[in-house]
Amino acid sequence: MPATPDRSSGRTLIWITASILFTCVLVGGGCLVEYIVLPESKVPSWILVLGFMLISLPWAFWLLTFLYRIFSRCCGCRIDFDVEREGWKVGGGGDGAIAHGDAHVEANVNGIDRTLSVASHESQMPLAKSMAS
Known part of the structure; x- marks a missing residue:
């Protein structure tokens, strides 16, 4: 776990x-x-x-x-504060992945490996807080 x-x-x-x-x-x-x-x-x-x-x-x-x-x-790019690594990172879609155009990038969100795209429907994904509990 x-x-x-x-x-x-x-x-x-x-x-x-x-x-x-x-x-x-x-x-x-x-x-x-x-x-x-x-x-x-x-x-x-x-x-x-x-x-x-x-x-x-x-x-x-x-x-x-x-x-x-x-x-x-x-732009598909965000600056997030990574609590685990205690530093700034640049991420696409707010989850730490770096994405350019329609390139797919591997991401690990809440222990679930999945492939992201800037053109995907990330706004329709469940909230991370509800997934953790």
Whole structure:
């Protein structure tokens, strides 16, 4: 029986990212409230710009993530963080295989050997989490 990889580091990264984005929204909102509440003579001129930048940071993060997902699907190439090897890898379809055009590449996903293709219907495959349990 193959050993399942520890996915707690991925969850930790998600919580750290969410916490940073939440903190940016809180601090940015505080800057905007300070700009509104305090008299104009006591508020630095840069506080309004800082507030808008911090409030818009999660939106920029979302937009970049959205664009990455679109372009990675169009090009058939993704950059994944491999928990088992503790390093970055380039993969086709998000499973670690490197694929170019319609070339078939051997892949081992959840202990099941199969042949992948960029033109295949990978979006119709079952989720890996449901396959592991």
